[in-house]
Amino acid sequence: MLIEFSAANFRSVRERQTLSLTKAKGDELLEKNTFQVKAANDFSLLRSAVLYGANASGKTNFFRALQIMKRVVVESASSQQRGDPLPVSSFLLSEKTKDKPSEFEAVFIVEGVRYQYGFSATTERIHEEWLLAYPRGRAQRWFGREWDGKREKYNWEFGGHLLGEKQVWQKSTRDNALFLSTAVQLNSHQLQPIYDWFKETLRMGDVGGWGLGYSATLCEKEDKDKILNFLKAADLGIEDVKVEANPFDPDSLPNDMPQGLKEQIAKEMKDKKILDIRTIHKTVEGKDVAFDIDEESDGTQRLFGFAGPWIDCLENGYVLFIDELHDSLHPKLVRFLVDLFNSGVSNPKNAQLVFTTHETSILSQDVFRRDQIWFCEKTADYSTELYPLTDFSPRKGRENLEISYLSGRYGAVPYVKSLINSFGIGAS
Template sequence: MTYKETVELSMIPSVNNIEGHLIDKDFFPVLKTAIIYGANASGKSSLIKSMDFARSYILDNSTLSPLLNYSYRLDKEKQNQESVFSFEIKTGREIYQYGFSVIFNKAMVQEEWLYELTKEICIFHRERTEDGISLKEHLKNMSAEELSRLRIYEEDQASSDHSLLITKLGSISYGKGMFWDSCKEVFTWFKRLTIFFPNTKFNLLSAVYGNEKEVNILYKEYFKIFGIDIDNIHLKEVPIEYLTVNPEFLSEINKSLLDKKNEGTKGMLNINGKEYLFEINDEDRLTAKEVKFRHRVNDYTAEFSKDEESDGTQRLFDLIPPYARVILSGGVLIVDEIDRNLHSLLTTMIFRNFLSSEGEQNRQLICTTHDVKMINLSLLRPDEIWFINRNRNEASSLYPLAKYRVEYPDNAEINYLNGMYQGIPDFNFNE
């Protein structure tokens, strides 16, 4: 990772004379969006990857291993020190701080904590000391049976160097009260956190097979918003003999699916960029179907395969489902390189739509980008625009545009390109 010291991405508004883009402004306001700029290799993707690691590790403790090292490796001493991951999250009227620290080269959890900040209550805090594992927790109103069960979980954790307590406590349906509810709420928040990378793919083939009508309703809504002219998405049978694949391999697929025909098993295969669904028909013959996209111009229609669509359209095929889910149901969507293969105006439209859409309002969109047109103070607040600057000793820092006094908002984009806010390539780096 590129972060030698602690960095913080804060969604708490820091500019008090601007009212828009706030969630729950009457209780504890937080910002709806954040967009992060920086030169190549400055640490933008590393920031997102660190969040993704924390999420994956919380949901599945097997993620941590001696082969994985997200520590700052440009300083020998830092590799033997703790790496800290901390989140402050809001669920309803509760605000929690959950975090943990690990020593990567030992695959060891050093510390883990969960606090309810509004009530100033420690739900639990465990720490590895010279004498073993130190643990304190909030036990108010916990029955003897619940306490006994909790002690069993704690003993399991004490015998494991790489396990997190939240993973066990948040995933079980046991116990009621503040302790158990807090663990479940925080664990559920991480389950709903969606992180989207440039290579993240949505299984459109499976979705169309499962519910073609619902898929078309979803995509048509956003195709209309984003100016895409696709009229229909459907599965079309393709003659097996047209497929450019080894006949022996097809024979193996046929045999495997025949053996599992009663289970309704189907196969999916990507061949030269085209995605096919294989299944056995009523005559026990192997059939293949491909996702097709119908374009209409007046009364004329033409069909295209997925790989024949533009790179930008293919990017939208993958991005629309998680984007629509957050719009409808709330949660946090984090996108690394949101502008990848997208026109600058389309990137802007995504943010405009996100900020103006109805539906669940407790939603956030956090992105990295190189699209400088988004440094637009008529679209975003200065505390929603962030920069990562990697200095000459190779360490990265993170800070908002709100750190600067912007006298002429229309010039913010030019000021950034001229280096006023840093976070741009340094072409004299080796001098």
């Protein structure tokens, strides 16, 4: 479970910004939208959070910060080579920050233990890295490293609670790799659950979704009924899904494609299968009619692509971040997807969903608690600021959040200027 994530000096995020999934005061929607977890101390966490903001306010950059953190954890010790640049980018609109390291930190719970892990980095090296564990409520500093630019070496610190070949792992850690990742690669069983949380539990999606392949693959297995139940609950009129895996046919490539490119594609696709996905609908007379998935609407295709990963997250208690959930989806389908997380019935493993959207019809106290709603705004220096709705103390159960947001009460809305004078057109 995720408790909070923070980022600083990454792209448009200049000052440290933190998104928290800790339950605040208030007893609204307790059974649906919150859950308790024991980790030495009891924690009350949120099943979902939504982030609103104008275009170019930095919502995607904040999500990208977590995506980069995950990528560096998973890849720095295995895929990165010595000297390879790290995929970070500082806030470039200030001389004070452009050459400083970007910083990332996550607080989360794995197997009943709370961890606080983070690092800072430039493209050249990891500057700091730290891990604190709270197995009994009190902080245990398992390790820390900090780059000393004057001495051109790291200062290392290891706590007595971290077991294993610490000196071997330290010597094996490259400047552009994380100690956490290196130690796990060298068989640190104690750090493995933390690494696995980033690799397996934390899931990142975007406006493109996941494509159709994963859901289609599930339809070939015993999970097909789960996909069908998902689609039927969304009221798409789909009665069945047929999936066939066919060999790739080189003759299907366009005639005007260069022959060399054709041969290259044919070689790469030689042993691969092409999934033929067909949705089954009923005629008014009750007969089955098959449609190619490409004949379905963009929204239906996207929801089909969501079905498999959504079910996977709910069944395994994953933490899902997804950018622009509303894209190509009807407002009721957006609420349908959110409600699946905000329910102990459909979400018994306490999976968590964090998403951005411009869909304001779900900006309601019937859907979210006040502590589940966050805003993102561009400040005067063009940096990103993140803040919760609770900063404004909206009246419980009485304030219309959608109207208040669109009227500008909470900020995070675009300020649109008139173009009439810019085009030399007089007002009529």
